[in-house]
Amino acid sequence: MKKLNRTYVMGIFMVLFSAWIAFESTRIPEMLVSNEPGPRLFPFISALGIAVFAILSMIFDGKKDEDKEYLDKAGYIRLAIIIAECLLFAFLMNFIGFWITSMAGLFLFIFTLKGKKKFNVIFCIIFCILLGSICYFGFTKGFNIPLPKGTLWSSLGIKMI
């Protein structure tokens, strides 16, 4: 069986997605203000536009061959790793606070992104501590912009800087 190309997959997904938007739009309460199209109109237009142009794309672009793979197997693994690390960063940012996460997260990102290159661990640790601290204190003390302090510490009754 021939594999569907990416444009067809995108088109089918977009048509289904537009159907969902249209369905959800019907659930928006319609408040009638005189001579006013109402809050449902633009979501409906968006849904219609997505569906129509996705179908047109399938018709006109679908036949074009996609000779190049987006990524090879190793590429997908690398993509999954970096996404997982970003998810972990976001989780830890909330849990143990931005300061510690920024330093640990930077180290993890650097370790991953370096690939097979050699790197100086001591320099990397100093870099992570410095950059993480400058960003954290620059924002919180310099600009007075709060950054997460960590739910863990507040639940333990420990006051973070």
Next chain:
Amino acid sequence: MADYITALMTLLQPMNFIMMYLCTLVGAVLGAIPGLSGGLGITLILPLTFAMSTELSFSMLVGMYVGGVSGSFIAAVLVGIPGSAASIATCYDGYPMTKKGKAAKALSIGITGSFIGTFISIIVATLCSTYIAEIALKLGPWEYFSLCLMAITMVVGLSNGSVFKGMTAAFLGLWLACVGTDSVTNQMRFTFNNYNLFGGINVVCLLMGTFALQQVATSYAKGNQEMPKVDEGALGGIGLTLKDLTDNIKVIVVSLFIGLWIGFLPGMGSGISNILAYGQAKKMSKHPELFGTGVDEGVWATEVSNNAGVGGAIIPMISLGIPGDATTVLLMSAMTIHGLQPGPMFIRTNPVLADLIFATVLVSAILIFVTELLTKKYFPLLLKAPYHYLYSAILMIAFMGAFSSTTSMFSVYLVLFFGLVGIVMDYFGLPMTPLMLAFILGGKIESYFRMGVSYGKGDYSLFFTRPISLIFILITVYSLFGPMIQKALKKQRT
């Protein structure tokens, strides 16, 4: 003229001058950091100005504004991540130029383009403020709606791939703009009872996710782990010849007018003008197929237009008391705080202060131009940082910038979500620019459309019968179907 000279003398007093220069520099640094902006700088220093004289306050605030817009191209050129929405389109050719080893030239164009845009636009604003504002008053929601629509369809032409994929992305952006509280009826749309979505989707999260996270993740996955080389020989001086200017004079003039025009339309701003000017430059070019691969015109167009928006945005602020963009809203708040009444009477009642604002833009533009030229050789140091250090720092700053924009963890999750959306769109070949512009303009398109229908008592024909609106709609239709028809005719002939 006497008022202008008085204003200039006030500005050149040591305290005012030094503080203005410092604020311009801070603004440029904030503008260069993805997620931050000159607007943030204004917000931060606004409380400090309460106790200051009005002249000193406005020298600082306006300096910060000019610096913020001028600095936003640096990250866009060097790492392909826009400092703010004003430099989205700078990434399209600025970063490819850097990849080709022409970072020095791209930076020179950015610096010079920014200067030309701000300098000329503020002269126009100073001389024609009152007259131009009168024209703006004659435009209604019908014209604004058609203009926004035209901007989106022109940008779809930017997508190097399929027009249909571009339009699909644009409608996705329009839908994203619908998320949140409906501005007319206060009904919640697609918020799923999550209060974080009541105010709509934050543009910083969209930018950080679709540019920063997506770019780092895909470049790592694709194995592109080499930093671009810099042509260090070209880092001294202005880095441009007179020929560079004359060759691109048409693009510069057109972009200047686009920036001025978009800037002075209420509620629009540099975020829109840079993309629109880029689209126009591509249409005017003899080699549009090269756009996106690192052509000079692309960077000229975006940097001249986004900075021209500064002068443009100041026109309605001074003449009508209507903010031209988000940052001028803050400047107007500062006026109110200082007991001033922005509006048609402002120039008459405060002629020196009005001229001080114009003069500050002019002097800040000159100062930032000279400073950037002198320090330009240090900018590419960023590219000498190893890939894994620089991209890791970008990821961290993206999360930090997103959080600080709303001080909510929800923004961080949104960055992750939009990063994934960006990767999926890249996989399917859906262009990001139409989505971005439709998202930025979506709210305005909807409100102008609904206002137009409401003012016309349900008459939809006004969008087609008002001449300026009709012209915009005709350009919209042409920009969508024109290239297709031309292509079909060309095919038929051959």
